[in-house]
Amino acid sequence: MYNRDWEGTKRLLDEDVRGGKPLGRIIGGGTAHVAATYGIDRVPVVKGQGLPAWEPRTLKGMGITYSSSPQGADHTAGMVTARGATPDTLVKQSRQEQLTMMAVDSVGVCQFTNALPGDMAAFISERFGEPLSEDELLTLSRDAIETEREFNRRAGFDREDDRLPQWLRDEPLPMPDGPSVFDIEDALIDEVWG
Structure with a gap:
């Protein structure tokens, strides 16, 4: 079992992070920054964003969202928890x-x-007294995502950043029905936004 040193953790946060000490500044930079500082290459991040609780080796749709989302590994960007669906469907x-x-x-x-897109469009239409169709709303959503992706491009991100860490493809996760890796092809991930 893990040795949980809650007092030490609290002290580290209070003194080092809040105090702006060198170690605190490293930790405050996030998981990717800590890993880069210490030369660690097995890091659960996409675009610098740490993977949340959803395991992409078993919930492959979440891995697709983590990879293709402009904000990186953010489960709130689009929950896809279906099991057994084809990669194209995911x-x-x-x-x-x-x-x-x-x-x-x-x-x-x-x-x-x-909320479903049609409900959201109806809500917006009612609130502002202007008609907005579901298709128009989804077009606005697509435009916003493309704006975020363009921001990322200008910030130096490219298709190689639309990938999960390689170890999620290489290291099988033991499961009752057999080991599982993230095995969705990069070309399919690239199709999310074309």
Whole structure:
């Protein structure tokens, strides 16, 4: 078992991170920064964003979202938790979920409302007294995502950054039905946004 030193952790956060000490500045820079500082290459990040709780070796749709989302490994960008779906289907689901979540985020609605694009369009139409179709809303979502992707390009990100860490492809995760790796082809991930 792990030796949990809560007092030491609290002291590290209070003294080093809040105090702006060198170690605290390294830690405050996030997982990717800590790894780069110490020469660690097995790091669970995409575009510098740490992977959240969803394991992409078993929930491959989440791996597609983590890879293709402009903000990197963000599960709130588009939840795709289907098991057993084909890679093509997972790509389509990830794209659709990311478009939907962009609409939800843009309006300021919590994702836990499970709002559908048609409902969101109706909500916006009612609020502003102007018609907005589901297709128009999803076009606006796509435009917003493309703006974020363009920002990333200008910041130096490219297709190679739309990838999960290689170790998730190489290191099998033991599962009851056999070991699992993230095995979605890069070319399919590239199809999310074309």
